[in-house]
Amino acid sequence: MAEAKNHDEAGEVAPSTVDKQAPSIAEENAPSKDSPEATDLPTANAPDPEAANPETNPNTAKLAEPPKREKPAAAAGEKPAAKAAKKEKAPAVEDKPFVEFIQQDYLPALQKAIAQQGVQDLQVSFAKQKIPITGFESAEEYWQVIGSWSENGLRQFNLYFPEEDIQGKKGFSCNEGKKPSTLESFLIDERKITLDLLVYGLVQRLNGQKWLSRN
Numbered sequence: 001m002a003e004a005k006n007h008d009e010a011g012e013v014a015p016s017t018v019d020k021q022a023p024s025i026a027e028e029n030a031p032s033k034d035s036p037e038a039t040d041l042p043t044a045n046a047p048d049p050e051a052a053n054p055e056t057n058p059n060t061a062k063l064a065e066p067p068k069r070e071k072p073a074a075a076a077g078e079k080p081a082a083k084a085a086k087k088e089k090a091p092a093v094e095d096k097p098f099v100e101f102i103q104q105d106y107l108p109a110l111q112k113a114i115a116q117q118g119v120q121d122l123q124v125s126f127a128k129q130k131i132p133i134t135g136f137e138s139a140e141e142y143w144q145v146i147g148s149w150s151e152n153g154l155r156q157f158n159l160y161f162p163e164e165d166i167q168g169k170k171g172f173s174c175n176e177g178k179k180p181s182t183l184e185s186f187l188i189d190e191r192k193i194t195l196d197l198l199v200y201g202l203v204q205r206l207n208g209q210k211w212l213s214r215n
Helices: 017-029 059-064 098-115 195-208
Strands: 123-129 142-150 154-161 171-176
Touching: 098 123, 098 142, 098 195, 154 195, 171 195
Parallel strands: none
Antiparallel strands: 123 142, 142 154, 154 171
16 A cells, blocks of 8 residues: 655645635735724724723723812811801890890880870889888889879889899889889780880880870
């Protein structure tokens, strides 16, 4: 049986695999002369499509975001700017100390209100003394607003503040030429006493006594 001869011994040249494949690969991947086209050949600088896809790689989205600017740190000892302070409301006259409120605000307002009712000779004062009521025995003295004027005899009224507080208990008495015999409560149904209410309440009480000119 004759021995098989290789291509060299037979004088034949074996076709090169590279020669057969190179033209076809070059033609498939060669750029077009008419218009540029992307090839399937990987390049060293091209990103991996899977790695750059935010759906498959969540970290890609973070990398794509522009860096956030950080606020400059406050200098040592420097306090952050505070919001514009609201305009503070002026304290009410009723918040003044008791004696100061009566002397500076209540007495002038009361005298003016009673004068507007036709009483021009009102004398008003503020003193701490015993309650001048017949049958009322008390050694303790209380702050009182005392008003008096002459009209068909001497008319006098007393407004008592036993708690030295306009929001506390208050009493009232009045007389014409003799000591009063009754001490009555004053503005007991009001939750909050104001300057205007304190003036109005006393004017109404004197009006109910028919001591004012409109009666």
